[in-house]
Amino acid sequence: MSTRPRLFVPTDLMAGSPVALDESQSKYLFKVMRLNVGQEVRVFNGRDGEWLARVHEILGKSAGILKVETQLREQGILTDLHLLFAPLKKTRTDFVVEKATELGVEVLQPVMTEYTQSDRVRVDRLEKLTMEAAEQTERLNMPRVLQPLHLIKAIEALPSDRRVYFCDERGDSEEEDWGGDDNRARPMADVLNEHKKGTAAVLVGPEGGFSPQERKMLRKMEGIYPVSLGPRILRAETAAVAALTLFQALCGDWRAAADGSGVDE
Amino acid sequence: MSTRPRLFVPTDLMAGSPVALDESQSKYLFKVMRLNVGQEVRVFNGRDGEWLARVHEILGKSAGILKVETQLREQGILTDLHLLFAPLKKTRTDFVVEKATELGVEVLQPVMTEYTQSDRVRVDRLEKLTMEAAEQTERLNMPRVLQPLHLIKAIEALPSDRRVYFCDERGDSEEEDWGGDDNRARPMADVLNEHKKGTAAVLVGPEGGFSPQERKMLRKMEGIYPVSLGPRILRAETAAVAALTLFQALCGDWRAAADGSGVDE
Numbered sequence: 001m002s003t004r005p006r007l008f009v010p011t012d013l014m015a016g017s018p019v020a021l022d023e024s025q026s027k028y029l030f031k032v033m034r035l036n037v038g039q040e041v042r043v044f045n046g047r048d049g050e051w052l053a054r055v056h057e058i059l060g061k062s063a064g065i066l067k068v069e070t071q072l073r074e075q076g077i078l079t080d081l082h083l084l085f086a087p088l089k090k091t092r093t094d095f096v097v098e099k100a101t102e103l104g105v106e107v108l109q110p111v112m113t114e115y116t117q118s119d120r121v122r123v124d125r126l127e128k129l130t131m132e133a134a135e136q137t138e139r140l141n142m143p144r145v146l147q148p149l150h151l152i153k154a155i156e157a158l159p160s161d162r163r164v165y166f167c168d169e170r171g172d173s174e175e176e177d178w179g180g181d182d183n184r185a186r187p188m189a190d191v192l193n194e195h196k197k198g199t200a201a202v203l204v205g206p207e208g209g210f211s212p213q214e215r216k217m218l219r220k221m222e223g224i225y226p227v228s229l230g231p232r233i234l235r236a237e238t239a240a241v242a243a244l245t246l247f248q249a250l251c252g253d254w255r256a257a258a259d260g261s262g263v264d265e
Numbered sequence: 266m267s268t269r270p271r272l273f274v275p276t277d278l279m280a281g282s283p284v285a286l287d288e289s290q291s292k293y294l295f296k297v298m299r300l301n302v303g304q305e306v307r308v309f310n311g312r313d314g315e316w317l318a319r320v321h322e323i324l325g326k327s328a329g330i331l332k333v334e335t336q337l338r339e340q341g342i343l344t345d346l347h348l349l350f351a352p353l354k355k356t357r358t359d360f361v362v363e364k365a366t367e368l369g370v371e372v373l374q375p376v377m378t379e380y381t382q383s384d385r386v387r388v389d390r391l392e393k394l395t396m397e398a399a400e401q402t403e404r405l406n407m408p409r410v411l412q413p414l415h416l417i418k419a420i421e422a423l424p425s426d427r428r429v430y431f432c433d434e435r436g437d438s439e440e441e442d443w444g445g446d447d448n449r450a451r452p453m454a455d456v457l458n459e460h461k462k463g464t465a466a467v468l469v470g471p472e473g474g475f476s477p478q479e480r481k482m483l484r485k486m487e488g489i490y491p492v493s494l495g496p497r498i499l500r501a502e503t504a505a506v507a508a509l510t511l512f513q514a515l516c517g518d519w520r521a522a523a524d525g526s527g528v529d530e
Contacts, residue, residue, distance in 0.1 A: 136500065241507070
């Protein structure tokens with residue numbers, strides 16, 4: 001039963017309300033999944049939880065109507081986690097956005113850094129990706145994709161109590177360093193041990209990392225916690241997935257699921 | 266200086282020994298990176314650590330010779346971590362292989378399961394990917410890519426003391442379940458807390474997960490530890506990256522780097 005197709009729809013959801021399907025949803029349900037009138041679908045809109053719905057009418061192969069029945073899951077609250085990332089090449093940016101959605105990120109903030117090579121971010125394209133990933137990953141909402149900001153502006157835009165975990169991937173391999181071992185970024189799992197309740201953001205740079213100036217500046221800013229992700233140099237998109245995984249597993253909703261106290265996202 | 270190009274070469278490495286470059290390496294060094302005679306390169310062969318070498322001779326644009334100088338890093342010992350994974354669609358399999366290399370996996374074992382859709386695995390192609398990823402990620406060796414095996418055969422082929430962390434991604438969302446909450450897979454971070462010294466493997470299934478029969482069988486086998494990766498359904502390749510990250514961060518060489526006791530891979 002959990003294999004019922006699952007769709008994001010923009011309309012309000014309550015028992016008895018109709019849902020008009022757009023062309024691609026209709027194609028998916030009626031052509032690809034070959035559903036007939038009366039068969040079950042799950043729908044969510046990012047606000048009202050997840051609902052069971054049934055195919056009510058098929059209007060050709062590119063339109064149709066569902067009828068909403070009962071609520072399956074409440075909306076609940078997600079871990080409030082942001083990702084600040086420098087845009088990469090197309091496939092790798094897509095990858096970051098898809099994975100961040102699976103890993104429960106609430107806000108995706110593209111940031112422009114000195115070494116960022118891609119200066120164009122198509123927010124609408126990325127939003128479409130978050131929708132598809134949310135459908136697939138059983139999320140009840142989508143992350144918001146913000147307009148790109150310059151690195152420093154993006155950090156200044158965060159509330160001051162949000163901890164920023166700064167993945168300083170190439171930092172410690174540089175020879176011009178921070179005056180000895182004292183300043184080396186500590187393993188992220190150790191730093192997260194000290195994470196109190198509260199909101200967090202993960203910051204990952206572009207291929208090639210942050211510039212020495214950026215690193216110096218970041219390390220001086222309050223609320224920025226440099227973290228290390230092991231002895232190998234991870235690619236930017238790997239660092240993003242790894243850091244988000246560690247946050248969710250050690251401080252986020254992978255834990256809550258554990259003791260049944262249930263952030264039911 | 267850490268931006269010196271870095272190449273995998275098959276030859277033995279010692280001070281003074283020459284290294285003949287193949288065509289693609291020569292193109293990379295002389296066309297892309299525009300290196301001249303006398304400039305520095307780093308080389309590794311998976312056995313002798315990492316060495317500083319210098320361009321000794323450029324023979325046109327598709328051949329050349331390096332001369333090895335001094336050792337930069339010793340070979341050291343890697344965390345002995347295996348990944349058993351069901352082949353996915355081409356790009357996603359490539360992704361798993363690239364990321365597993367970055368995350369320090371030693372052995373990549375493709376496994377055939379009931380829901381595995383791709384029955385062909387080109388081991389030579391995957392080996393090439395591990396080589397490129399190892400060059401980029403500052404690894405000193407490459408993971409071995411084994412020939413595909415049937416799931417159960419692959420598990421039986423492991424030494425009996427190797428713990429297998431079984432990412433039962435869709436398990437707990439099924440309605441035919443394991444007789445209540447007692448049998449739900451526990452969060453991977455909790456299960457890893459009980460990991461003693463020793464070797465480990467991570468097992469991830471195909472898109473669609475494992476079949477009910479496979480899951481039942483796996484859960485009965487000794488040395489198999491079902492683990493959960495949070496409340497959302499992760500795609501297969503995301504589960505692989507997440508599980509490998511958690512192992513390295515909590516039990517593997519991301520920790521060793523922490524206390525300076527230095528697995529210097």
